[in-house]
Amino acid sequence: MTSTSNAQLVDQYGLTSVSQTAPLSEYLRDTWKRIDFIKELANARSTQQYSDSFLGRLWQLVTPLLNAAIYFLIFGVLLGTRKGIDNFPAFLVAGVFAFNFMQTTITASANCIPKNDRLIKAIHFPKLVLPLATAVNQVQQYFISLIVLMIVAVATGEPLTWMWLALPVALLLQFGFISGISLIVARWGARSRDITQLLPFFLRTWRYASGVFFSIAIFTSKFPGWIGKSLKYNPGAVYIDLIRDSLMVSIHTDLKIWIAGVVWAIVFLIVGLVYFYRGERTYV
Amino acid sequence: MSKPTVVIDDVHIHYRVVLGAGIGSAAGALRSLVSGKKPSQVVKKVHAVRGVSMVAYEGDVVGLVGRNGSGKSSLLRSIAGLQKPSQGDVYTSSQASLLGVGAALNKSITGNRNITLGGLAMGMTRDEIEELRPSIIDFADIGEFIDMPMGTYSSGMQARLRFAIAAARQHEILLVDEALSTGDTEFRRRSQAKIRELAADAGTVFLVAHGHNMIREVCNRAVWMDKGIIRLQGDTQEVLDAYEADMEDKKKS
Structure with missing residues (x-):
């Protein structure tokens, strides 16, 4: 059997190479067809996460509350970063929940390809399914945190205003951005496990730079130059700011920040999708 | 002549087996980092499949036989697109599926x-x-x-x-690794019957089985793999007879 006769058969009968990746548009369509699989994977994971604990999925509610309480104690009461902020509890809870969502999603994405190694070796499917299922799983948990956040906001005296309708928009933009960055990290994580060692340091630095427990606006008044700007426009700070702007009357976010939120979301989503797609063959 | 459904063209498969990278001491890792030399003998390359070519047609039920580690399962995975050949390629008429969802x-x-x-x-x-x-x-x-x-x-x-x-589920191109049909005797019998049924309905089947009865019964062709190459392929009876004779010889020596 020579290669030439093989090539003839392949041509004549229109066979396709198994190692060839579909074009991006088709790849995205194939992934979309797997939407039910993505949801079911995410659901199974949620069940698994809490299946061994007595309180079960109640932890999804308790964990964010405990987190908020600790941060309030340290930064609100002990360190007094609340200076100049009306309604510090709502301000803090919004920051902590919004950032934690980004942090856990990125961390989980870095592991999503190696963790599903057996699945990848057993069944053929667009690997984009895996980071997306991870993101859906995190978003489900985030929604519970957001309900807690809204209760905290109302309980601490925030009135229900028309601005609350901007919250879904802010969240959608945040999801777009975080999906994009997760796809980039997922490809890195597939190539080398070293990334999981480095991520915590990067994420901690990013947390401090994003105004989770202090006001970037007040802080940057001391740094008018590029330092202040890069703090203000860093995506972490931007999305936290947009969420606070939606729920809190005392926060007035510049339109420029909303525009930055749109730009970051679109840019990262496109770059992330293309970058992850290009690595498709390397995940096998 | 019936339509070809799977064309395997000079497929080579290498595995990288990592032998304890990072398990060594931190000092050792630092030394190799400083000296710029890769730690030696950490990654071993295993050449599992060494240039396999064959064509399967619609209606074919191909039995793969050979000892453990002869490359049968690797070949099966490469047909399903689950293992990237390091050289050569596999062409199929539709996505082949490996039976197994565990x-x-x-x-x-x-x-x-x-x-x-x-x-x-x-x-x-x-x-x-x-x-x-x-x-x-x-x-x-x-x-x-x-x-x-x-x-x-x-x-x-x-x-x-x-x-x-x-x-x-029904599949056009079905790949079966028989290790799947585990369980008690009764269930093994039922699962083998089910595999036969699937094979009868599928367009093309590749079957790895250790029980030769199953292969004799359902396969119209057989391939004997040995150390990553095809030792013999053709009529099921002929190939199995040759393989069994060879195994007998090895037992004696």
């Missing part, structure tokens, strides 16, 4: 939810799954355990459910 299932959720999860993993729609659910439950034969988390099952019950889900 890796997609989750022990924390119930058998019933696993049927949904496994079906979706294989690319079925929710409607198709609902249509097949009764027959899957029936075949798995695990009674009321179907509504309990899969982690509570005995290993035999898990194997039965895994097989029942995997075998629920």
